[in-house]
Amino acid sequence: MSKPLRVLHIGDEMNWRGGENQIRLLIEGSAGENIEHHVAYPHGSRGLERFVEWCPVLGFERRKWWPIPVQHLVAYCRDQQIQIIDAQSSGGHSLALRLKRHLPQLRLVVHRRVDNRIKPYWPTRRKYLNKHVDRYVAISGCIRNILIRYGVSGEKISLVRSAIDAAVYADIDRPAAKRELQRELGLYENTVLLGNASAFTHQKGYETLIQALAMLPRDLNFHAVLAGDGPLLDTMKERVAASNLDSAVTFLGHRRDVPRILGGLDILALPSNNEGLGSLLLDAGTAGCALVGSRVGGIPEIIRDQKTGLLCPVGDASALAACLERLIREPALRTRLVTAVQEHIRQHFSLDNMVAGNLQVYRSLLETA
Known part of the structure; x- marks a missing residue:
């Protein structure tokens, strides 16, 4: 049997909301697909508390600047042979970019779940138009259009709608x-x-x-x-x-x-x-x-x-x-x-479609690595 595809999901939300539930559904829905999920969330967060039920977890300090969590995450990715980072929030996006500076071979996926207007300031543009982001996943057509209007190439965006467990x-x-x-x-x-x-x-x-x-x-x-x-x-x-x-x-x-x-x-x-x-x-x-x-x-x-x-x-x-x-x-x-x-x-909005869509994103990135 081939080695499993190893993905580290990174988020920085302290509460359990829709995004966290989608990660859970993806983990449960991809059982048997030769994929190994890992999750990194802040200490004291509901995510860190609950994800331990489904996969290996890593806690980090939630701070404005990230030197300590980056060091821990780098070591964790090396030890666990992580291949893909999936940033599940804006803070996770920022942290993942810092992590990729140390491990450039990692493939970086960013999930965009909100329809907020993306700020036009230079630091934000550098973050969203960053060449080190390999793929954006938009959970709705609305969000896909927001990213395109901001300047992200449509070829870098995959539309994978959220789902529920019926x-x-x-x-x-x-x-x-x-x-x-x-x-x-x-x-x-x-x-x-x-x-x-x-x-x-x-x-x-x-x-x-x-x-x-x-x-x-x-x-x-x-x-x-x-x-x-x-x-x-x-x-x-x-x-x-x-x-x-x-x-x-x-x-x-x-x-x-x-x-x-x-x-x-x-x-x-x-x-x-x-x-x-x-x-x-x-x-x-x-x-x-x-x-x-x-x-x-x-x-x-x-x-x-x-x-x-x-x-x-x-x-x-x-x-x-x-x-x-x-x-x-x-x-x-x-x-x-x-x-x-x-x-x-x-x-x-079926669970099967959501799981298959995300797995296709991951596998396509490794095929082009």
Whole structure:
């Protein structure tokens, strides 16, 4: 048997978010493919804590300047015969470039997961247009276009969309999950449940969602379920109270049973201010939720307006309220959109496609080394 392909994934996020979950899915999904994954994350991070369940890990000090972690990483790459570095964040990108100065034979892949505007300053241009980056992986067509507009050659960019593990939702009994969630919240069984399950940050547009909820007619039989935590959680609780929405909104905090919660929701609302793709929509659609999102970043690649969900302009609470009211009042529309988005996800965002796409990137780089 030939030697395994050895990849070191480098990230610098302290929390566990969508990017970290995609790495996990790649590691699990490529089992049996003669590839050996390693992960380097900062000490004290959720990534370092959790990735040890799936592969060898290396911790490093998270600092603005990188001399100590680079030394450790160089030694680790030599000892483990690493062939490819996959930088999974902006900080990982910077660290990987420093690492490659010491080990120029390594092939460098950079995953770009966010649709933020890339700054035009010289240090940033030197980083993104660096000849030592062998390949960019964009998780959406939107991000691919951002890189091209910035000056990155299209030949250096591979489009590999994020995915979810649909098997997580295969055994969820939606009616039972909804009844269980309604009982937990003390609600009647005919209450329409809508919600979100992402970090309370500016990116996710919770302020727009709460404004929209306040605009909904009081005769609508709905309840909003918001799971997650983050720096804006207390602020959003204050906005709910100020809008007299306490009886219509429940904050669940951090939950480990998000698949079950999604399985109990009728509608998932993601009015993000920016979004590289919006993988929560993939989870929610697979779980059986009708989707509403903002027309930004990669979200329209999942939600095709009026076909696989409903779109509204970024920050437009009135438009979001109109979308939510329509879905609350029209169960047949919800059913049609769910059926369409689930087929769309199976065709374009499958776990098999994501794994095969990343492995093709790695193998093609070694073939040209």
